[in-house]
Amino acid sequence: MEPEPVLSRDARTGETRAQIGIEADAAAVDAAVRAADATRDALADRPRRAALLRAAAQAVEARADALIAAADAETALGVPRLTGELARVAYQFRFFAGIAEDGAYLGVVVDPPDPAAVPPRPELRRWKVPIGTVAVFAASNFPFAFSVPGGDTASALAAGCPVVVKAHPDHPETSELAAAAIRDAAVEVGLPADVLTLVHGRQAGVDLVRHPLISAVGFTGSIPGGRALFDLAAARPSPIPFYGELGSLNPVLITERTAAARGAETAAGLVASYTLGQGQFCTKPGLVLVPEGQAGDQLVATATEAAAAAVPGALLDARMREHFLAGFAARAALPGVRTLVEAAAAPTGDVPQAVRAGLLEVDADTLDGGELLEECFGPVTVLVRYRDMAGVEAVLARLGGNLTATLHAEPDEPDAARWISRLARFAGRVIFGGWPTGVAVAPAMTHGGPYPATTTPTTSVGGTAIDRWLRPVTFQTVPPELLQPELSHPS
Amino acid sequence: MEPEPVLSRDARTGETRAQIGIEADAAAVDAAVRAADATRDALADRPRRAALLRAAAQAVEARADALIAAADAETALGVPRLTGELARVAYQFRFFAGIAEDGAYLGVVVDPPDPAAVPPRPELRRWKVPIGTVAVFAASNFPFAFSVPGGDTASALAAGCPVVVKAHPDHPETSELAAAAIRDAAVEVGLPADVLTLVHGRQAGVDLVRHPLISAVGFTGSIPGGRALFDLAAARPSPIPFYGELGSLNPVLITERTAAARGAETAAGLVASYTLGQGQFCTKPGLVLVPEGQAGDQLVATATEAAAAAVPGALLDARMREHFLAGFAARAALPGVRTLVEAAAAPTGDVPQAVRAGLLEVDADTLDGGELLEECFGPVTVLVRYRDMAGVEAVLARLGGNLTATLHAEPDEPDAARWISRLARFAGRVIFGGWPTGVAVAPAMTHGGPYPATTTPTTSVGGTAIDRWLRPVTFQTVPPELLQPELSHPS
Numbered sequence: 001m002e003p004e005p006v007l008s009r010d011a012r013t014g015e016t017r018a019q020i021g022i023e024a025d026a027a028a029v030d031a032a033v034r035a036a037d038a039t040r041d042a043l044a045d046r047p048r049r050a051a052l053l054r055a056a057a058q059a060v061e062a063r064a065d066a067l068i069a070a071a072d073a074e075t076a077l078g079v080p081r082l083t084g085e086l087a088r089v090a091y092q093f094r095f096f097a098g099i100a101e102d103g104a105y106l107g108v109v110v111d112p113p114d115p116a117a118v119p120p121r122p123e124l125r126r127w128k129v130p131i132g133t134v135a136v137f138a139a140s141n142f143p144f145a146f147s148v149p150g151g152d153t154a155s156a157l158a159a160g161c162p163v164v165v166k167a168h169p170d171h172p173e174t175s176e177l178a179a180a181a182i183r184d185a186a187v188e189v190g191l192p193a194d195v196l197t198l199v200h201g202r203q204a205g206v207d208l209v210r211h212p213l214i215s216a217v218g219f220t221g222s223i224p225g226g227r228a229l230f231d232l233a234a235a236r237p238s239p240i241p242f243y244g245e246l247g248s249l250n251p252v253l254i255t256e257r258t259a260a261a262r263g264a265e266t267a268a269g270l271v272a273s274y275t276l277g278q279g280q281f282c283t284k285p286g287l288v289l290v291p292e293g294q295a296g297d298q299l300v301a302t303a304t305e306a307a308a309a310a311v312p313g314a315l316l317d318a319r320m321r322e323h324f325l326a327g328f329a330a331r332a333a334l335p336g337v338r339t340l341v342e343a344a345a346a347p348t349g350d351v352p353q354a355v356r357a358g359l360l361e362v363d364a365d366t367l368d369g370g371e372l373l374e375e376c377f378g379p380v381t382v383l384v385r386y387r388d389m390a391g392v393e394a395v396l397a398r399l400g401g402n403l404t405a406t407l408h409a410e411p412d413e414p415d416a417a418r419w420i421s422r423l424a425r426f427a428g429r430v431i432f433g434g435w436p437t438g439v440a441v442a443p444a445m446t447h448g449g450p451y452p453a454t455t456t457p458t459t460s461v462g463g464t465a466i467d468r469w470l471r472p473v474t475f476q477t478v479p480p481e482l483l484q485p486e487l488s489h490p491s
Numbered sequence: 492m493e494p495e496p497v498l499s500r501d502a503r504t505g506e507t508r509a510q511i512g513i514e515a516d517a518a519a520v521d522a523a524v525r526a527a528d529a530t531r532d533a534l535a536d537r538p539r540r541a542a543l544l545r546a547a548a549q550a551v552e553a554r555a556d557a558l559i560a561a562a563d564a565e566t567a568l569g570v571p572r573l574t575g576e577l578a579r580v581a582y583q584f585r586f587f588a589g590i591a592e593d594g595a596y597l598g599v600v601v602d603p604p605d606p607a608a609v610p611p612r613p614e615l616r617r618w619k620v621p622i623g624t625v626a627v628f629a630a631s632n633f634p635f636a637f638s639v640p641g642g643d644t645a646s647a648l649a650a651g652c653p654v655v656v657k658a659h660p661d662h663p664e665t666s667e668l669a670a671a672a673i674r675d676a677a678v679e680v681g682l683p684a685d686v687l688t689l690v691h692g693r694q695a696g697v698d699l700v701r702h703p704l705i706s707a708v709g710f711t712g713s714i715p716g717g718r719a720l721f722d723l724a725a726a727r728p729s730p731i732p733f734y735g736e737l738g739s740l741n742p743v744l745i746t747e748r749t750a751a752a753r754g755a756e757t758a759a760g761l762v763a764s765y766t767l768g769q770g771q772f773c774t775k776p777g778l779v780l781v782p783e784g785q786a787g788d789q790l791v792a793t794a795t796e797a798a799a800a801a802v803p804g805a806l807l808d809a810r811m812r813e814h815f816l817a818g819f820a821a822r823a824a825l826p827g828v829r830t831l832v833e834a835a836a837a838p839t840g841d842v843p844q845a846v847r848a849g850l851l852e853v854d855a856d857t858l859d860g861g862e863l864l865e866e867c868f869g870p871v872t873v874l875v876r877y878r879d880m881a882g883v884e885a886v887l888a889r890l891g892g893n894l895t896a897t898l899h900a901e902p903d904e905p906d907a908a909r910w911i912s913r914l915a916r917f918a919g920r921v922i923f924g925g926w927p928t929g930v931a932v933a934p935a936m937t938h939g940g941p942y943p944a945t946t947t948p949t950t951s952v953g954g955t956a957i958d959r960w961l962r963p964v965t966f967q968t969v970p971p972e973l974l975q976p977e978l979s980h981p982s
Contacts, residue, residue, distance in 0.1 A: 087609040109935040109954070118578040119929050126935035126955075129915065131948065234725035238891065238942040400729065407969075417973040424620065424964045432969040438610050444600040444617035446965035451729040457622065457962035463600070464617075464963065471948035472955065473915045474937035478923040482908040 006200040008173040011076035012314045012351045020172040023201025029208055035194040036162035037133040037213045042191050043160045044130075046100055052195065053097035053158060055185035057090040060149055063181050067174060071143040074171040076314035076351070081277060082144070089144045092151055092441045096158035096466065105159075105466050108490045122477050125487045128470035130160035131241070132215025135208045137229070138168040138175060139220035140316045141280040147171065148178035148198065151441070151461050152218035152243075159469035163196045164214070166205040170317050175200075209233050209242075216469060218460065219244035220282070223375075223452050230455050243468050244455040245282060245448065247375045248403035250436045252288040253392060253419065255409040259295035266408055267302035270381070273435035275310045275357045279379030280320075283404050283436040286375055289364070289392055292385050300383055304340045304359055312346035312356040315378055321345075321353060324378030328358045331376065336366035343380055359383070364391040369398055389415070393422075401450025401457075402427040404436035426450055428457065497691040499664040502567035503805045503842045511663040514692025520699055526685040527653035528624040528704045533682050534651045535621070537591055543686065544588035544649060546676035548581040551640055551669065558668050562634040565662040567805035567842070572768060573635070580635045583642055583932045587649035587957065596650075596957050599981045613968050616978045619961035621651035622732070623706025626699045628720070629659040629666060630711035631807045632771040638662065639669035639689065642932070642952050643709035643734075650960035654687045655705070657696040661808050666691075700724050700733075707960060709951065710735035711773070714866075714943050721946050734959050735946040736773060736939065738866045739894035741927045743779040744883060744910065746900040750786035757899055758793035761872070764926035766801045766848045770870030771811075774895050774927040777866055780855070780883055783876050791874055795831045795850055803837035803847040806869055812836075812844060815869030819849045822867065827857035834871055850874070855882040860889055880906070884913075892941025892948075893918040895927035917941055919948065 003022035010017050024032065043049060060067060068082045077085075099105055106127045114121040134156040138147035145151065148165050156163050167175035175198060183193035199208065209217055209232045217233055217240065219226050226244040233242035254266060274285050290296045315321045328343040343358025357379035362372060364386040372382055386392050405423035407430070409416045423430045428449030439447050445462025448454040459465050480488035494513035501508050515523065534540060551558060559573045568576075590596055597618045605612040625647040629638035636642065639656050647654050658666035666689060674684035690699065700708055700723045708724055708731065710717050717735040724733035745757060765776050781787045806812045819834040834849025848870035853863060855877040863873050877883050896914035898921070900907045914921045919940030930938050936953025939945040950956050971979035 084610065091609045107955070111931075111933045111935040114933075117931065117933070118582045119575065119931060121931040121933050122925060124931065124933055124935035126937055126953075230730065231725070234722070234730075239721065239725075239946060240942075241947060411970045411973065416970075420966070420969055420973050424966075428963065429965045429967055430969060431967040432973070434613060434968050440602075440608065440610060440612040440615065442602045442605075442608070442612050442615055444602040444615035444965055446617055446963045448963070450962070451731075455730060456732060459963055462617075462965075464598070471941070472919065472937045472939070472950055474920045474935055474953075475911070475915075476920055476922040477925050478911055478921060479902045479907075482902065482911050482923070 004201060006172045008074055009317070010073050011316055012353055014318050014353055017073060018173065020176055021200060024199035024204040026207050029199055029204050029211065032164050032197040032199050033133060033208065033211045033213050036164050036197045039162045039192045039195045040130070040133065043162060043195055046103065046160070048189055048191060049157060049160060050097040050101040051189040052186055052191055053093045053100065053154060055188050056149065056182045057093035059181035059185040060086060060178065061090050063177065067144070067177050070177055071171060071174040074174055075143050075316050077143070077277060085142060085144045088441065089149045092145070092154050095441050096154040099463055099466060100158040103486060106486055107472070108486055110490050124474050124476055125478070125483065126472055126474040127487055129473050131469050131471050132161060133213055134161040134163050134469055135214045135217045136163050136165045137205060137217070137219040137221060138165055140168050140170045141277070141282070143171040143174045144178065146220045148175045149182060151465055153182070153196065155465040156218065156469045157195065159466050161469045162194070164208060165196065165198050166208055167198055167200045172200055205229065206232060210236060212238070214240065216241045217243065218468070220460065221246070223247045226455065241468065242455055243458060243460065245460055246452045246455065248282055248449065248453045249286045249373065249375055249399065250283055250402055250404045250406070251396070251399060252285045252406040252408065253423070254288065254290050254299070255413060256291040256293070256295060257410045257413055258408045259291050259299045261410060263295055263299035264302050267299045268306055269435055271303055271306035271310065273437045274381040275307070275379045276437050278313045278315055279357065280316060280377060281437045283439060285406065285436055286381055288381055288383050289386050289395060290383050292387050296385060300340070300361065303383070307341040307357050307359040310357040310379065312354040314351050314353040315355060318353065320377060321355060324355060324376065327376040328380050331360055331371050331382065334370070334372065337362045355379070361385065364395055367395060373398055396422065399426055401453040403447060403449050403453045404429045404431060406431040406434070406436055408433055428453060428459065495692060497663045499565055500808070501564050502807055503844055505809050505844055508564060509664065511667055512691060515690040515695040517698050520690055520695050520702065523655050523688040523690050524624060524699065524702045524704050527655050527688045530653045530683045530686045531621070531624065534653060534686055537594065537651070539680055539682060540648060540651060541588040541592040542680040543677055543682055544584045544591065544645060546679050547640065547673045548584035550672035550676040551577060552581050554668065554672050558635070558665060561668055562662060562665040565665055566634050566807050568634070568768060576633060576635045579932065580640045583636070583645050586932050587645040590954055590957060591649040594977060597977055598963070599977055601981055615965050615967055616969070616974065617963055617965040618978055620964050622960050622962050623652060624704055625652045625654050625960055626705045626708045627654050627656045628696060628708070628710040628712060629656060631659050631661045632768070632773070634662040634665045635669065637711045639666045640673060642956055644673070644687065646956040647709065647960045648686065650957050652960045653685070655699060656687065656689050657699055658689055658691045663691055696720065697723060701727060705731065707732045708734065709959070711951065712737070714738045717946065732959065733946055734949060734951065736951055737943045737946065739773055739940070739944045740777045740864065740866055740890065741774055741893055741895045741897070742887070742890060743776045743897040743899065744914070745779065745781050745790065746904060747782040747784070747786060748901045748904055749899045750782050750790045752901060754786055754790035755793050758790045759797055760926055762794050762797035762801065764928045765872040766798070766870045767928050769804045769806055770848065771807060771868060772928045774930060776897065776927055777872055778864070779872055779874050780877050780886060781874050783878050787876060791831070791852065794874070798832040798848050798850040801848040801870065803845040805842050805844040806846060809844065811868060812846060815846060815867065818867040819871050822851055822862055822873070825861070825863065828853045846870070852876065855886055858886060864889055887913065890917055892944040894938060894940050894944045895920045895922060897922040897925070897927055899924055919944060919950065
């Protein structure tokens with residue numbers, strides 16, 4: 001069989017830019033996995049891993065122009081956004097260098113012997129070790145931050161796990177450039193380049209998840225794609241953890257008092273958030289609970305105006321554009337749904353693939369499930385008008401797991417604490433008075449939630465993202481001189 | 492369809508003692524889950540959970556005579572062992588009460604805002620919340636410590652998760668008595684009794700794993716049974732974490748120098764460990780690497796003598812007895828396998844179901860996989876004679892994941908550190924100079940390992956067992972007065 005070419009396409013025009021390589025067949029995937037896996041012993045050196053992550057930060061910064069130019073052509077996300085995203089990636093590499101160096105993530109616990117315990121307790125020393133070689137599936141919508149040089153890669157390398165990345169077909173050239181930067185950084189600090197290897201192709205992803213030397217998977221993408229790979233991981237002779245971020249509606253609840261007190265500002269913030277990056281964020285607010293009545297009406301009017309004025313732009317690829325336009329049309333056609341702004345193709349000379357944002361409205365009473373409770377990737381959100389808090393509860397009760405949930409309320413509202421707690425029941429991050437887009441790289445971040453937000457309720461962003469790539473090991477009555485210094489002389 | 496009766500049987504005689512109840516049909520499982528799930532809000536009170544665990548410890552101690560009598564009849568494990576196991580359970584409840592009270596497991600992290608970060612960082616407060624209602628599958632071999640009042644139950648309640656236990660058919664009366672003790676303890680501290688509910692029956696277990704209100708599963712049992720339930724958990728519309736402990740060979744490596752220096756003592760320790768509780772421990776050493784040559788021969792001779800002298804006893808049930816005797820015969824018949832002591836039925840007037848321990852020997856060169864590398868539940872182990880460390884490595888390379896691996900070496904042997912590190916590659920606990928049976932309840936314990944030791948490499952014993960029943964939630968720019976005190980005023 002002829003190998004399939006890997007093509008780089010211009011997201012604004014849909015045209016082919018260049019052939020980047022060929023898709024990996026089973027032998028090529030096997031070679032990529034074996035090469036990465038052979039670097040496990042070298043990566044066991046924790047200070048050197050920290051050095052690798054710092055060198056990777058420097059390497060992506062040094063190659064920023066080429067990386068951003070390729071990513072802008074391949075994704076149409078624009079130079080300002082991509083410049084910020086690359087800075088975030090460099091920050092993230094240094095952040096995980098600090099975590100690797102600090103070593104608190106190792107979770108070292110030393111129990112002295114206790115003959116009085118039941119049963120008697122021998123001396124125990126526990127820490128966490130790298131789980132093994134990790135497969136990372138890059139996302140379409142973040143060519144840097146959730147792709148080759150993204151959080152999964154940075155946290156896995158910090159943990160001591162070699163990484164095999166399955167590139168996203170939307171940005172193969174960007175992926176190759178980023179992989180080269182990290183591989184060169186490895187060599188620079190005296191590690192093998194193969195601490196990170198890269199494969200292209202849909203079947204290559206399947207082969208990767210099934211490969212016996214792969215010990216865990218990180219994935220960011222759609223529910224159907226992620227669930228198919230999750231199922232493969234679970235069906236292996238030896239199942240492996242699959243950390244997939246699949247989809248999220250990111251509901252927002254605006255109370256009557258906030259609609260009255262700061263309706264215009266809230267409407268403007270909402271539209272800015274759901275149209276940011278053409279609505280192609282996993283944290284895009286996709287369902288907004290707005291009160292009925294005058295204050296809510298005014299908020300909706302302001303949002304409608306702002307949405308109609310939003311600048312059109314291209315989506316990441318032609319398939320997403322089709323899905324978005326079809327998804328909008330299907331939702332708009334549902335009984336009881338009112339189109340406030342119609343999403344549509346909005347081609348210009350420079351950007352023939354551009355679309356403009358849409359805005360929908362529906363009454364809480366008529367929202368009885370179905371498509372309106374599913375994520376629609378792209379610049380659209382659904383305003384759900386509620387009569388009272390029982391109406392809100394009826395909607396919330398129908399939601400699955402979410403990455404985020406947002407409350408716009410006044411801090412002195414009697415029910416504010418109760419609603420915060422209610423939103424935490426189905427979301428991994430609860431935001432008060434802000435917007436879910438923008439996920440800080442920070443020790444306390446959670447980017448994950450009950451299914452389908454993520455397949456396992458952990459986080460793929462922030463300090464504890466490293467926990468996914470570790471497993472605990474306890475040493476019982478092992479003479480300290482036979483152990484690593486972290487265990488023999490814990491601080 | 493007639494409901495199936497749940498029968499308590501005498502393990503020593505195989506006779507029916509009493510009917511305990513009926514197997515739960517789908518409606519009964521649903522009722523048990525809903526009743527437990529309805530206690531989530533009540534269990535959110537952390538100090539009260541600690542009180543519940545302390546009251547549960549007291550309750551099982553107060554009812555020790557009845558619990559031990561039922562368990563002894565149902566399992567034949569003997570009053571001394573069961574007395575120790577019950578003490579362990581009480582210790583474990585108090586241990587988790589302390590963990591719940593302390594709150595360090597909540598993993599509270601508070602990030603102050605940082606406008607200079609990329610992207611800018613808002614104030615974030617993260618902790619862990621209970622994952623939801625948990626299903627616990629009791630094990631045959633620990634009617635207390637890995638059953639209704641065991642580590643899964645204690646850690647899940649400590650986390651704030653209601654528990655629905657699927658009783659093991661080997662000890663239904665013990666299960667009912669233990670459940671009543673915990674339910675009464677709940678009422679005593681002002682919690683609903685339904686923080687723990689109990690169901691019997693194989694199909695009930697299937698229905699439990701599939702129930703939409705079940706958020707995670709703890710399981711201890713066989714590879715086929717555990718894998719089938721793991722597959723069900725993964726195939727749910729919303730998959731849930733399945734923490735299963737399935738099987739382990741628990742290899743032991745004895746070096747030439749140790750065989751020479753302390754062969755007799757090591758042989759005695761080995762036989763005591765693998766025949767303890769009639770070899771019905773998940774940590775039973777099932778494969779022992781012994782050097783060829785005179786020191787190894789002497790060690791084998793001593794072990795053979797001790798094994799032949801081991802006191803016969805009944806296994807947990809008739810099915811296990813058959814599996815054990817058939818499993819021993821199948822292994823003994825393999826080419827190159829030498830029978831040192833033949834396992835066999837050894838009926839007495841009091842214990843018609845008794846068996847005696849077996850001991851097998853094989854050369855490392857002829858050990859090419861198959862049944863000898865699979866766990867054989869019951870009092871048997873396989874001595875594998877090796878010529879050199881390359882022969883040892885060839886055996887280790889064929890092993891799957893294990894709960895434990897043990898090294899008997901002299902601390903000053905040049906390769907000791909390397910072998911410790913090698914054993915840690917496939918095991919969750921590495922023991923030096925001791926034996927794997929006996930799993931201390933301690934902060935630093937790991938009882939879990941790569942598949943098939945456990946389905947997910949976590950621990951089901953020790954302080955961090957609580958982590959399985961939690962998920963992280965981050966609060967972003969939420970006014971502290973709207974949050975729980977742990978987050979608003981972290982210590």
